[in-house]
Amino acid sequence: MMGHINNLLIQMVEKHHGSEGVSRLFILARIPKKHYQLEIIYPEEEFQALYAATKEIYGVEDEAAQKAFADYFMEASPVMFPAIFSVAGNARSLFEKIPTIHKQWPAAASAKQFQEKLLILESDEKRLVFKYDSPNHLCGVLRFVAKGVLDHYHEKGTVTETQCALKGAPWCEVEVRFAAS
Amino acid sequence: MTKRKRSVPRIGPESMRRARKRPVINDFPEPIWNEWEDPPSFGEALDLQMRRHCDGAHRLCTAIAAAGDTFNWATIRSWRRGQKEPQSVASLEILGRIETRYRLPLGYFRSKLGHSARATTGLSLPGVRASERRRLIWHLPDDYDRRSQSEQREILDWVRRVIISGSTEYRRFQALAIRDRYAIRFKRADSIDSSIDDEDDDLILEEPELAHRLDAPASLQSEMDDLLNFKTATLTTIGYQRSGVWGAETASQKLEHLGLLFGALAAAPAGRVRGLGTSIDNLGFGLLVFPAVWDWYVQWRERRRGFYTRWEVDMLRLGCCQVKREYLSSIDSRTDPDAEIAWDFGRQWAAAWKKSLLTWLTRQRHSKVSNAAVAKGRRRSS
Numbered sequence: 001m002m003g004h005i006n007n008l009l010i011q012m013v014e015k016h017h018g019s020e021g022v023s024r025l026f027i028l029a030r031i032p033k034k035h036y037q038l039e040i041i042y043p044e045e046e047f048q049a050l051y052a053a054t055k056e057i058y059g060v061e062d063e064a065a066q067k068a069f070a071d072y073f074m075e076a077s078p079v080m081f082p083a084i085f086s087v088a089g090n091a092r093s094l095f096e097k098i099p100t101i102h103k104q105w106p107a108a109a110s111a112k113q114f115q116e117k118l119l120i121l122e123s124d125e126k127r128l129v130f131k132y133d134s135p136n137h138l139c140g141v142l143r144f145v146a147k148g149v150l151d152h153y154h155e156k157g158t159v160t161e162t163q164c165a166l167k168g169a170p171w172c173e174v175e176v177r178f179a180a181s
Numbered sequence: 182m183t184k185r186k187r188s189v190p191r192i193g194p195e196s197m198r199r200a201r202k203r204p205v206i207n208d209f210p211e212p213i214w215n216e217w218e219d220p221p222s223f224g225e226a227l228d229l230q231m232r233r234h235c236d237g238a239h240r241l242c243t244a245i246a247a248a249g250d251t252f253n254w255a256t257i258r259s260w261r262r263g264q265k266e267p268q269s270v271a272s273l274e275i276l277g278r279i280e281t282r283y284r285l286p287l288g289y290f291r292s293k294l295g296h297s298a299r300a301t302t303g304l305s306l307p308g309v310r311a312s313e314r315r316r317l318i319w320h321l322p323d324d325y326d327r328r329s330q331s332e333q334r335e336i337l338d339w340v341r342r343v344i345i346s347g348s349t350e351y352r353r354f355q356a357l358a359i360r361d362r363y364a365i366r367f368k369r370a371d372s373i374d375s376s377i378d379d380e381d382d383d384l385i386l387e388e389p390e391l392a393h394r395l396d397a398p399a400s401l402q403s404e405m406d407d408l409l410n411f412k413t414a415t416l417t418t419i420g421y422q423r424s425g426v427w428g429a430e431t432a433s434q435k436l437e438h439l440g441l442l443f444g445a446l447a448a449a450p451a452g453r454v455r456g457l458g459t460s461i462d463n464l465g466f467g468l469l470v471f472p473a474v475w476d477w478y479v480q481w482r483e484r485r486r487g488f489y490t491r492w493e494v495d496m497l498r499l500g501c502c503q504v505k506r507e508y509l510s511s512i513d514s515r516t517d518p519d520a521e522i523a524w525d526f527g528r529q530w531a532a533a534w535k536k537s538l539l540t541w542l543t544r545q546r547h548s549k550v551s552n553a554a555v556a557k558g559r560r561r562s563s
Contacts, residue, residue: 004529037533038529038530038533039472039476039526039530039533080525080529081525081529082525083520083521083522083524083525084521084522084525086521087521088521097519097522100519100522101522104472104473104519104522104523104526105526107472107473107476107530
């Protein structure tokens, strides 16, 4: 997982539980306290341990944890990446930029380890379909973030997970349907 | 008719109504305790000694000031807080006075400075060109300015003859570096020039990395001119914003640094410089918005030297300036696809790198200081 996402998770815990919460997070995750370099790819297990520890700190189930993380992601991202959000101008353009964003993000040092987990299977005026295939099973975060992006641009639409790896499918698929404006 | 002044009743004893008398400043104050654990860093050591002698920054400054000093108490405060360290001849002179005042061994504070490997600044070398001066200054004694003219001449002659032109390791380093010249030369109408005249061999020896024969292509030169005009003009064109103005010296330095950067990007990957191999015609400031370019350059610098320096931090700061939030409106994705992604990433990465490099440099400095303290302790015990 990209260090940026690990950092976002830590920042969310810090926002709600302070620096003590962050210390507890690392203790629960059994990882020495550290700062992640945002453009470097770290082992997935490390993210999974941090994520499990986050759920424990918040005392919530997986769905609520994914919703909280997606909300924080959508709170932080437009501030961190104003050009991307501003130039995209609408939800579909932003979604379509995702593969390029992911491809450009890792540093030269980590580029070889990069594996795309999110692909766009279809995109037309009415709908866009994501394929999500990751051992982290954060399809909930993808759903909530997609909804957050629609809200960010004040667009109407629906987000549905049409198949889920946790329910036996080979991968997850999330469909975004855009309402006619 | 004159108004009679109303008498105000006086409150409190006479002693309280007097202006507060400042305690007398002794030249050699008695310490309030005599045993202490010697701190490794300069800032901590100065702070401890000042507390030992009940001195504040103001008081200490007043105590050691001599006629004609332009030294400010705030400098002592910044030293004490570890924000700055003395580096110039004048500052080192002040350190000596503090050591005398506190009856500490000569050189006590100096031995704790974190940047002992840095050349002393502030020596006056009239008639010596800036580029030669940068090389000479490493080899001159701190009291060079206070020596007689004949002694100064003798020292300069010796340094030039033995170190600069002789067969020392330093000279060998210079000779090797000359073979690997890679900087791009920018020209400037007002005589600021990033590189040096190839016909002047002495100067080539002085700045080997800059002595490249490759002139900047017209398009890059034109962008550089625009940037320099923008950064050095008294007022910007209406509608443009900038963060900071460059003076002549800074402009000249930036020309050099950007010449090195573009030179590294253009150098052949298979050559000794191991550059990025970008075609010289493709060089442009637009490249500097892409994090991957900075990523490569920062790592290349580290590979070349073996460690990071403040130089990388300054270059990243320059990169950050180009992706300020205020300049967001200047992005045109129609002419430059994905520029907004590079722009946002550039902001995030450069800021993060700058922070990491600064932390790393601070750690490196502290570890140097503690290593020096350990070595000193060992020497004492043996």
